[in-house]
Amino acid sequence: MSPARILSSRVGRIALWAVAVLTTLTLVLTLAAVWTVRRAFPQHDGALRLPGLTAPVTVHRDDHGIPQVYATTAEDLFRAQGYLHAQDRFWEMDFRRHVTGGRLAELFGESQLETDIYLRTMGWRRVAEQEWDILAADTKRYLQVYADGVNAWLDEHDGGRASLEYAVLGLQNSDYEIEAWHPVDSLAWLKAMAWDLRGNMRDEITRAALLAEGLTRQQVEDLYPAYPFDRNTPIVTEGDIVAGVFDQEAPVSPGREGNADPGATDTAGAGGGAVTAQPIDAVESTGDAAAARTVTALAGGLSRLPTVLGAGRGIGSNSWVIDGDLTDTGKPILANDPHLGPTMPGIWYQNGLHCECEFNVTGFSFSGLPGVVIGHNSRIAWGLTNLNPDVTDLYLERVNGDRVQVDGEWRPLETRTETIRVAGGEDVTITVRASGHGPLVSDASAELRDIGLAPPVDPAGSPAPVAATPQLAPEPSTNSEDDRRDGYAIALSWTALRPGRTADAIFALNTAPGWTEFRAAAAMFEVPAQNLIYADTDGTIGYQAPGRVPVRGKGDGRWMAPGWDSAYDWQGFIPFEELPSVLDPPAGYLVTANQAVIGPSYPHMLTTDWAYGYRSQRIHELIESARDAGKITVADVQTMQFDNRNGFAPTLVPAVETALAAGDPSSLARSAADLWRDWDYQQPAEGEPDTDDGRSSAAAAYYNAVWRHLLLETFDELPEEHRLDGSDHSYEVVRGLLGLPGSPWWDRTETEVVEGRDDILWAAAEAAAGELARDQGDQPAEWRWGRMHTLTVRNQSFGTSGMGLVEWLFNADPVAVSGGGAIVNATGWNAAAGYEVNAVPSMRMIVDLADLDASRWIQLTGNSGHAFHRNYDDQLELWRTGETLPMRWERATIEAGAAQTLTLKP
Incomplete structure (x- = not known):
């Protein structure tokens, strides 16, 4: 054989070998990638051991991975729910508790330090710890066994075996170790919910910031027009407070403006009536550059905080309930679709919880929190929309180191230290200061951390006195130091920073057999304040406005208040019995879509920053049109939920x-x-x-x-x-x-x-x-x-990492969606930024009280939180096109539709 042919043969063998090696390497890498992804997939069939159970628990899942849990006792039921939430969504749960605890830097390093400082300053986790002490014994027990179920799953899973996100996290933070779940982790999640649904704080900051930017008071008022009561119907159209109780049949008292339009009056606190003084803005009244810079920087800092439900004015919801006199079955139909920020996985987890005890409920839960938040039991159904009351006030404080000025006196600030662990860096210790109004959130800004070290001084060098003028302006500052040291800080008063019993309310709603028990549960649903709609199998429909809503001494909450004047302090909260409610309205239906709760004569100030009623009025029109055409069906209601008409x-x-x-x-x-x-x-x-x-x-x-x-x-x-x-x-x-x-x-x-x-x-x-x-x-x-108008559903933690491969792993592909902002099919977008969707109907639910098995539901993505799992985004296309899934109820129906059955054994 010639040398040339020998060389050619050898080159051919080398090439074949190289191809074989590359093929093998590609196969190995592919198999490794598949193994890395799939090793976290949970077992949904067969049998598993769950320590602590008193009897076996059966879990039936349908094709979409929606579990229906059957247990003997309530303790076994919630232990199993904790285990299932951890199976499908533990990374989401872990990420959420790092948000609520101000511990994101433990996961992602120094880039999250400023966010943690804000969160630690507000102290969500501290409040959750205080709430634990006041909860009912049963609630504590359910939270504990839920945590035990989560931890039983964690005992068998760590790192990449828990979720793909941990494998990715390990590339930058290999030292991270998952810690056990604590019941307070569940309670802290309620603070995150309340933060995203906190009402008009964004508007209050914007008003003050626009004044600081040089706009006149009238220009700012132009941007906040009055609610159009003449065009868009409030939720409650009749009724008044009689002898300390709201009476839906009482005639409205004339001449009151407690719930009045913006700019009309400065409402008094409890008892209604109005004073003639125009509301002031504390920043505007000072005329001080330091105060202006404080609020401007605070607006930027708070805007960077993580939102777990979404952000902006798209956050809202639709709900309505129709009396049986108007339906084809003779029983009520209840519909609900909360509008929240799009996340992967979707915010909700669908499940049914059934046991030989008082719990027999199905609906939407939050991973990390036991029970069902929205859904139905065997007797009643309920839905939630954001009531949007003004439950936050910002106070401009005059501070001097560890003192704050109140009514001409210097009083001590409360202080505490917080230590923040930083992945890949040194621990950071901060000092949190709080006035009587709340934490000084301006301290959390890197730009403004020195505010308050020295107050404004007069030429003699002594602290400036509180001004005697109505404008409350201090003496001009002659301080030669940077204006950050001019002595102004901003404190946050927020109802969620006081311990509450919302966790008790969730379990009470789950078991309520009727209207009386429903209202008793609603009375404990303090934060976030939500509109609650109701229907039962007896044919009753109703509405209740719950929540902890402050009564102000002076001011109406629209403008930042002067913290140095105690006349602007909260005087208490509106009593629950005085909050609006309706039972079996004459119209035969109720609509809540974040519009005004009640007319301007209601004696208490709820807020002036409602949604303006375009969605709610369209829903009224759709119901009345369907009513006029005949009896209303579940299919009619599903069509209403997907209505795309632009009302403007x-x-x-x-x-x-x-x-x-x-x-x-x-x-x-x-x-x-x-x-x-x-x-x-239509859109x-x-x-x-x-x-x-x-x-x-x-x-x-x-x-x-x-x-x-x-x-x-x-x-x-x-x-x-x-x-x-x-x-x-x-x-x-x-x-x-x-x-x-x-x-x-x-x-x-x-x-x-x-x-x-x-x-x-x-x-x-x-x-x-x-x-x-x-x-x-x-x-x-x-x-x-x-x-x-496209929607890209992004993973909340890694979805905007800037790393293409990581985003490809966790995010859904963009999809075209119908609807738009302030449309019933509320796919919101920010016109200042573009057309991309930033808020969506996070789920849709329709409950048929004549036949619970005929109810329907859908969520944005899927029940699984594991990327590439078949239930990760299997509901997205159905959601996009307005379709729904059967919301099975009867055990025979559930078993017939079961694709997988898992037995959890003691």
């Missing part, structure tokens, strides 16, 4: 069309506006050409682009972080301005000419047409709303 488009579209007709629009803008001809104002994500959905989707795409550009053009003078976000709050602001064509708001700050309303409407229409032509082509009929 009928107001804005004619105004834009008029502006275009008065100007000289481009041919593209004219063609785009033609999309609105005969538009039904489907997609649709074929020459179909109703296709035409509506094209019209919606152009409308929402116009809406976004209109807000950007009109409110260009606002700081970027405080731009209007396009929610129903923005609807009301713009609605008012449309009637004021010469308002200064229409004038753009960067031009020399003075623009009016029609100039801005015309410019927004042209800009929107140009944007869509660039992004989707120059044929308006081919534009689609869903190409802009």
Whole structure:
């Protein structure tokens, strides 16, 4: 054989060997990756041992991994629930307790230190520890056995065997060790819920920050219009407080404005009535640059805190209940869909809990918390929406080191130290200070940590006295040091920072057999304050507003209060019996969708920052239309939940069309506006050409682009972080301005000419047409709303890591979604940032009280928290298209639909 042929043969063998090695290596790496992913998948079939049980527990799961648990005792039931939550969602549970404990730096290192400082300053975990001491004995027992169930699972799983996230975490924090679950970990989660649903704190900070940025009081008031009681019906339309009890049939007392519109009065505390003084803002009243800088920096710092339920005005919910007189079965139908931030996995865990005891309940739970939060038992069903009362107040404090000024006197601040462990770094110790109003949250800002070391001083060098003027302005500061040392700090008063009994309420709701017991449970549901709707198998429907809502001495909670004046302190809380409630209303149905709870004559101040009622009014219209067409069915209610009609488009579209007709629009803008001809104002994500959905989707795409550009053009003078976000709050602001064509708001700050309303409407229409032509082509009929309005469900811990492979592991692919902000199908988006979805119906539930087996439910993603598990995102497409799953109830039905059965043995 020639040397050339020998060489060629050897090269061929080397190449084959190399291919074989690469193939083997690829196979090994693939198998290793599959093993790494799958080794955390839980066992859902067969038998497992769960120490502590008194008898076997049976768990049936359907194709979607939804467990129905059958136990002998309540203790066995919640021990099993803890085990199952840990099986499917332990990383989520562990991440949540690090959030609530201010311990994120233990997981992710120094990058989370400032967040931990804020969380430790507020002290969520400390309050949860205090709550443990006041809970009922049964509640403590259930929380303990739940923790025992979690820990039984942890005894057999650690690191990567617990969840794929731990394998990824180990790449940067190999020293992390999972610790045992404690009952207080479950209670602390309630603080995270309350934080995300805390009411108007964001608005209070924004108002103060805008004043600090130089806007006038009137300009800020323009951005917070009154609730439109004349257009959008509150939840409770009749009733008053009689002898300390709310009576739904009592005539409304005339002339009171306790729940009045913004800017109307400075309401008094308990007992109603109003005083004539206009509410002050403490920052505005000082005229001091230090105070202004304090609130501006605080706004930025708090905005960076993690949100476990979501963020922004999209956080809300829909619920309604229809009396049996209006339904095809003769029994009530109850519907609920809470609107929260999209997360992977979804916020809810579906399960049924059944035992030979008082618990026989199914519905939605939170991993980490025993029981069912929203659902039904064998007698009643209930749903929740955010009541959104004003339960937070910010106080501007004058401080001097460890002292705070109150009514002209210096009083000691409370202090404590907190030590924060930092992965890969040294421990950090902080000092937390608190006034009588609450923790000094401004201390948590790296930019403002020195505030309060020295108060404003007069020329003689002594502390400035409290001003005697109504404006409460201190003497001008002559301090030559940095204005951070001018002696101002901000304290947070928040109802959730006081121990409460919400955990007791959850178990009481789960077992309540009727309206009386339901209300008794609601009385303990203190934070977060929620609208509770009710229905039972006897045909009763009802509503209760629960929650711990403060009564203020002075002020209405809209503006930051002067902490140095005790007249602005809370005087107590609205008694539960005086909070609005309704039983079997004459209309035959009730709707709660974050609108005003009750009219302006209600004697107590609940809030002035409601949602503006676009969703609730549309639901009223849908129910009445279905009622007029015949008896209402579960299918009708499911269609209502997926309604995509934009309630503001009928107001804005004619105004834009008029502006275009008065100007000289481009041919593209004219063609785009033609999309609105005969538009039904529905906003489907997609649709074929020459179909109703296709035409509506094209019209919606152009409308929402116009809406976004209109807000950007009109409110260009606002700081970027405080731009209007396009929610129903923005609807009301713009609605008012449309009637004021010469308002200064229409004038753009960067031009020399003075623009009016029609100039801005015309410019927004042209800009929107140009944007869509660039992004989707120059044929308006081919534009689609869903190409802009997409949802990417991201893992809460690693989903925005910036590492492409990690995000690919845990996040879902983007999907086109219907709906929009302030629409019944509430897929919210922030117009200041783009069109991407930032709030969604996190689940949908419909309960048929005539046949509980006919009830329906769905959640955003899936029941499993394990990436690549078949139940990780198997509900997402069904959710996206408005479909639901059977919410099985009877044991025979559950067993017939079981795909897997697991027996937990003692």
